[in-house]
Amino acid sequence: MFAAHSSEFVYRTKGKGTYEITGRVSEVVRASNVQTGLVNVFVRHTSASLVLFENADPTARQDLERFFAQLVPEDAKYFSHTLEGPDDMPSHIRMALTRTSESIPVAFGQLQLGTWQGLFLYEHRDQGSDRSIVVTILGN
């Protein structure tokens, strides 16, 4: 029967960077027993985001981090939202430029990711923290 399965988990990050959560989401999909449908993964924060990214070679993620450090500098003179430190405003912008949620197709009971695709939680603050992630599976 077609249904919606909603659950939530917390991932503790250790500062700026990407953390793979593909396995964690796969488990939730398997437990739901959904064969065909869609899973939506949603981060409940404004200074962390999600990105589907190359998961074979770690240098790709290091380069992504360097790119964002240059694209959204911490010392931009025009920033006024700086109460929580120089990484505060850049964290919101980096979030806006990536994704708050990703939707991934499910078929034959499995995430239909490509060979090199992994789902990453992207932490944009210097200090890590507990990040709440909602997983919603729609299917049957």
Next chain:
Amino acid sequence: MFAAHSSEFVYRTKGKGTYEITGRVSEVVRASNVQTGLVNVFVRHTSASLVLFENADPTARQDLERFFAQLVPEDAKYFSHTLEGPDDMPSHIRMALTRTSESIPVAFGQLQLGTWQGLFLYEHRDQGSDRSIVVTILGN
């Protein structure tokens, strides 16, 4: 019973900037009586977009606007799509860098947004206009 609820509303913007529509979308979700599922909010335009963003401190959104003004300058020499003025092409790029639709989980009859998350319509043209927004709720 699991169902899809589709509706549309128009929001009149007043020029470049972010306009919170969280309340409007919440009302549509409440009216649908869906307890568990997903809501997709979709902007039917190529010079406006959506972004889930920090909604407590307005300076965060001002800084976002300044960042985009620098990232996508109106006077780029290589722009050829300029028929509607200098804000024409940048509006399309700013849209591509943010999101045409956002999907937000619904549980216990409510949007599962984090404490600081608000949904914003992001207008990229100098002159405001009527923006059509489609809300699709999937759930039961």
Next chain:
Amino acid sequence: MFAAHSSEFVYRTKGKGTYEITGRVSEVVRASNVQTGLVNVFVRHTSASLVLFENADPTARQDLERFFAQLVPEDAKYFSHTLEGPDDMPSHIRMALTRTSESIPVAFGQLQLGTWQGLFLYEHRDQGSDRSIVVTILGN
């Protein structure tokens, strides 16, 4: 009856640039006979992406391409993920800055796109290749 319809097609690109797939996705939606719901289009790659973009004037897409060529230069000194050539790492970043999947509402049996919106497969590698695209329709 509410159901999920999953299918996949392959699109052969011919190098960097945008390729409209609106028609192809519309056909899949029509064949599903779904009247109300949501369609998710998902690219199973990390060096190609999707973007909903202005589809009337081709110069808009040329300017988008020029913008990304400047934003993500191929010769960034800090790139270390360069095994497959200078377009390798930029392709992943360009993908991260656009979208791996787009969700589009379906109502009255049709994609609810705006007048100027087209769905484009965005190839980020110099050499074209076969790109797998999963289409998931949820609705009834």
